[in-house]
Amino acid sequence: MDITSQKSAEEASGRYCGILAHPTSFPSPYGIGDLGKGAFDFIDFLKKSGQSLWQLLPTGPTGFGNSPYQLFSAFAGQPLLISPDRLRESDLLKKDDFLDIPYFPRDSVDYGAVIKFKTKLLRKAFSNFQKMNNADLCAEYDVFCEKHSFWLEDYTLFMAAKEAHNGIEWLSWEDSLALLSPSGKAAWKAKLASETDYHAFVQFIFYKQWFELKEYANSNGIRIIGDIPIFAALDSADVWACRELFNLDSKGFPVSVAGVPPDYFSTTGQLWGNPLYDWDFHRNDCYSWWISRVRHQLELYDFVRIDHFRGFEAYWSIPFGSTTAENGHWVKGPGKELFLALEKELGRNLPIIAEDLGVITPEVDDLRDSFHFPGMKVLQFAFTDGRDNTLMPHYFKSNCVCYTGTHDNDTTLGWYGGLDTRTQDWVRRYMNTGGSLINWAFIRTALGSVAKYAIIPLQDVLSLGSESRMNTPGTRDGNWVWRYYQKDLSAELASHMKQLTELYGRHPETSVWHEQSGFATLNSRGPQS
Structure with missing residues (x-):
């Protein structure tokens, strides 16, 4: 059976629900949520509240602005999500390494302070790894490096070179490194060997911790929805090492960049700045990079949501150097050809969720429906275009995911x-x-709709206002920082969510109402604070 058949077979029928929360939001004493106790406690809360899905944002290493949609790699993991406590449990850190933990706010992320502190701990853990005599761990590390060499070697060299250049983007490096030749690559790998080893170790630890958490989630009936940004960041290992995949000039600068035209979020559109793909090259290469990318993500997650799915049908191309997204134009994407190539290699019925928000045409609908991908229905958007808006729940078809809002929306109370x-x-x-x-x-x-899947942002479950919004598109400050307290995930809240989940036939063990469930006394307003 291929890698998608078992997952899709399990989803052939039924109704499911879950919660959207990014790991950076989890409680921890280290300034940012991580893959430690807060993550395992969150899985426990999902189980107690009758959920079967956990959706999160992209988990890659973030660059300027800390956006999980602007990553240094399409394959690597975020070092900041590594749990120091679990490093200590593995004897990679010692008690004395935790004596100088600085003050961190508990309800937000101070990325500058967190990066400084966690990098120090990771450097110490790497030093201890090099000195320790643990044959099993070393063997695990060797297996990891071999399995992931197709992206790991370029990523570790990119990060080492970036640090050697004080973090500036690769387009500002000297030509011998920015426009790397095979011989130049070998020379730089030798020069930066100790740093590339460090970054390989960090990725090994991230993946080790991630898969242990995923196993715990799956064993408790929780399946994970990951997120793939459709575009790669310009300042990334992917663009630097694989320039032929992108529409760049001879110096590596984009000819045109990605974004969206004026929409609900911005009157001047959104100028993302990502380089656009050279789809002719991808087609001639049988879409091998995309196949590797999706295969990799389906090992990490049980489902993947592809952000800006409509870009596969047509994407908004903006001349490089533009200050807004207004002067772009639509260009046809690879369409069905790409997904046929994915199906050929990975199997039919891919567990993909299509983020089909924004300017959606019949051609986008056809692309989504041809592969039976569920689209997204956001309830906040149902009240924007009059009474005949097809996002109103009474117009839903079952093969969709209903959200109260997304990471880009205000909380429902704030909205x-x-x-x-x-x-x-x-x-x-x-x-x-x-x-x-x-x-x-x-x-x-959302839970009572005909949608097969319902996902609720944790902020809405916690009845929070605009101060807890995760992201405001088109702005740079104050995004991606929200965190909650462990006490927020109360037993009362879990009980209430479980009752609603059972009431609407979404509990993994209860599909119909029954007399013993006590719904007659359910507080319809939710738990009281």
Whole structure:
């Protein structure tokens, strides 16, 4: 059986729900959520609350702005997510290494301070790894490096070279390194060998911790939805080492860049700045890079959401150097050909969720539906375009994922508070609620819809306002920093979520209402604070 058949067979029927929360938001004493106790506690909360899915954002190493959608690699893991406590359990860190933990805010991430502190710990762990006599761990490391060599060698050299150049982007490096030849690559690998070894070790530890967490989640009935940004960041190992995959000039600069036209989030569009793919090269290469990328992600996760799925049908091409996204134009993408190539190598019924938000055409719908990919329905968007908006739940078809909001939306309470009174009245009447806790009305609507999958951002489960928003598109400051407290995941909250999950037939062990479940006394407003 291929790598997708078993997963898709399990999803052939049923109704599922889960929570969207990025690991950076988990509680920990080290300034940022990680793959340690906070992550395992979150899995326990999902199980207790009757959930079967955990969705997270991309888990790669972030660059300037800390956005998980602008990564140094399409394959590598985020070093900041490595758990220091689990390093200590593996004897890679000692008690004395934790004596100088600085003060960190518990409700947000101070990335500058976290990077400095965690890098120091990871350097110490690498030093201890080099000195320790642990044959089993060393053998694991060797196996990891061999298996992942197809991306690891380029990534570790890229990161080592980046550090040797004080973090500046690769386009500003000397030509002998920026426009690397095979002979030049060998010379730089020899020169930076100790640093490339360090970065390989960090990736080994990330993957080791990740797969242990994934095994725990899966063993508790929780399947994980990962996230693939459609485009690679310009300042990434992928673009630097594989320039032929992208539409670049002879110096490595993009000819045109990615974004979206003016939309709900921005009147001037969104200028992402990612280089666009040379799809002719990918086609002639039988889409091998994309096949490797998707195969890799399906080892990490049980499902993958592809961000900006519509870009495979047509993408917004903006001249390089533009200051807004307004002057772009649509260019046809690879369409069905790419997904046929993926199916040929990875199997049919790929467990892919299509992020089909924004300007969606019948051609995008056809691409999504031809491969039976569930699309996304965001309830906040249902109240933006009049009463005949197809995002209204009564228009749903079952093969979709219903969200109250996404990482790019305001929280439901924050969103509702910013509406005009007329729209607020429409929302209240549609949701059949007084509006005091509109987030719970949205959660009930998502869970009660015909959508096969329902995903709720944790901020909505916790009844939080705009101060807890994860990202505001088009802005640079204050994004990706939100964190919660462990006490927020209370037994009362888990019980309430479980009751709703059972009520709407989404609990993994309960598909129909039964007399003993106690729904008659369910507090429809949610747990009281």
